Amino acid sequence: xxxxxxxxxxxxxxRQFCKQELExxxxxxxxxxxxxxxxxxxxxxxxxxxxxDEHMPRCSGxxxxxxxxxxxxxxxxxxxxxxxxxxxxxxxxxxxVVTKSEDLALLQGEIARLLASAADNExxxxxxxxxxxxxxxxxxxxxxxxxxxPSVVRGSRERRPTYA
Numbered sequence: 805x806x807x808x809x810x811x812x813x814x815x816x817x818x819r820q821f822c823k824q825e826l827e828x829x830x831x832x833x834x835x836x837x838x839x840x841x842x843x844x845x846x847x848x849x850x851x852x853x854x855x856x857d858e859h860m861p862r863c864s865g866x867x868x869x870x871x872x873x874x875x876x877x878x879x880x881x882x883x884x885x886x887x888x889x890x891x892x893x894x895x896x897x898x899x900x901v902v903t904k905s906e907d908l909a910l911l912q913g914e915i916a917r918l919l920a921s922a923a924d925n926e927x928x929x930x931x932x933x934x935x936x937x938x939x940x941x942x943x944x945x946x947x948x949x950x951x952x953x954p955s956v957v958r959g960s961r962e963r964r965p966t967y968a
Contacts, residue, residue: 810836812841813855813857814861825908826908838862855884858884869881880921882902882914884904
C-alpha cells in the first residue's frame with residue numbers, strides 16, 4: 805500500500821515538482837495551497853506524513869504544524885522552507901526542518917526516517933480503536949538519521965482521524 809503525504813505549499817511550481825518526484829518514489833501525494841487547506845484536508849483523509857511550507861498565506865507552516873500536533877500528535881510533520889535561517893523554526897510540534905533545494909534527496913531521507921520511526925512506534929506501542937495502521941513498507945531511499953529529534957537537514961475543526 806502506498807504511503808500518503810499531504811504537501812502544503814503556496815507556490816504551484818513547487819507543489820507540482822515535489823508531487824512528481826515523491827510520486828515517482830512510490831508515494832501518494834495530496835497537494836494543497838496553504839495551512840488552512842491542509843487542516844481541512846486532514847478532516848477527510850488519513851495521511852502518513854505532512855510537509856508544510858513555512859511562508860504561506862492565511863496559515864503559516866508553523867501554525868498549521870502546531871494545530872496538527874494538537875489533534876494528531878503522532879503524525880510526522882516536516883517544515884519545508886527556503887529560509888536559510890531555518891534554526892529559528894525548531895518547535896516541539898515540528899519533527900524535521902528541511903531547506904528547499906532542487907535535489908529532494910534530503911527531504912526524501914527525512915521522509916524515510918520519520919515513516920520508519922512511525923512504523924516502529926506502531927509496532928511497539930499498543931494501538932487504539934480507530935487508529936490508522938500503515939504497514940512497514942520498505943522505503944526506496946536511505947534513512948538519514950542524526951539520532952536527534954526534531955532534526956534539521958540543511959539543503960472550529962471536526963474530529964480528525966487518529967494515529968497510533
